Amino acid sequence: MKKTIVFHALLTLLAAGAIMVTGYCKKPAGDTTSTTTTSAAMDADAEKGRALYISTGNCITCHGESGKGDGPVGVSLNPKPRNFRNMGDYKQGSSQEAIAATIKNGVPGSAMPPNPAISEADRMALAKYVIYLQTQP
Numbered sequence: 646m647k648k649t650i651v652f653h654a655l656l657t658l659l660a661a662g663a664i665m666v667t668g669y670c671k672k673p674a675g676d677t678t679s680t681t682t683t684s685a686a687m688d689a690d691a692e693k694g695r696a697l698y699i700s701t702g703n704c705i706t707c708h709g710e711s712g713k714g715d716g717p718v719g720v721s722l723n724p725k726p727r728n729f730r731n732m733g734d735y736k737q738g739s740s741q742e743a744i745a746a747t748i749k750n751g752v753p754g755s756a757m758p759p760n761p762a763i764s765e766a767d768r769m770a771l772a773k774y775v776i777y778l779q780t781q782p
């Protein structure tokens with residue numbers, strides 16, 4: 646009787662140990678790459694910017710869902726809407742302040758429209774989201 650209890654306890658310990666070891670080894674490999682990069686860059690402001698990018702700003706129709714300049718309207722434009730990842734292509738600057746100013750004033754001589762009706766806070770949030778898109782694959 647006593648022996649079986651000891652034996653069972655030993656089996657349980659072994660099983661728990663095996664689960665802990667496999668669980669420990671598996672976790673870091675898959676998790677770190679996908680979650681940390683995105684959640685770190687995407688704060689509340691960028692989330693707000695993403696909503697505006699799709700709704701009020703209508704940026705998505707020209708710049709596309711992932712900001713590659715391939716929205717349904719954008720594909721037929723010349724010059725083409727900016728692919729936000731091409732850092733060397735910004736004519737008016739790629740910082741948050743410079744992008745907010747671009748959203749306000751547009752880009753003269755192109756289809757990029759001025760948006761003076763969007764509030765300063767919302768333009769800054771939009772610019773934050775553009776900066777987030779700069780870092781996406």
Ligand code: HEC
Binds near residue numbers: 726736
């Ligand atoms: C009607 C199409 C259209 C819409 C809508 C539009 N864009 Fe653009 N955008 C363009 C085009 C075209 C360019 C490229 C201008 C050029 O190369 O001269 C551009 C350029 C830009 C640039 C780069 C400017 C630079 O310094 O070179 C940023 C940033 C930008 N757009 C952000 C936005 C945001 C944010 C929105 C939404 C509020 C938006 N755009 C809405 C067409 C559009």
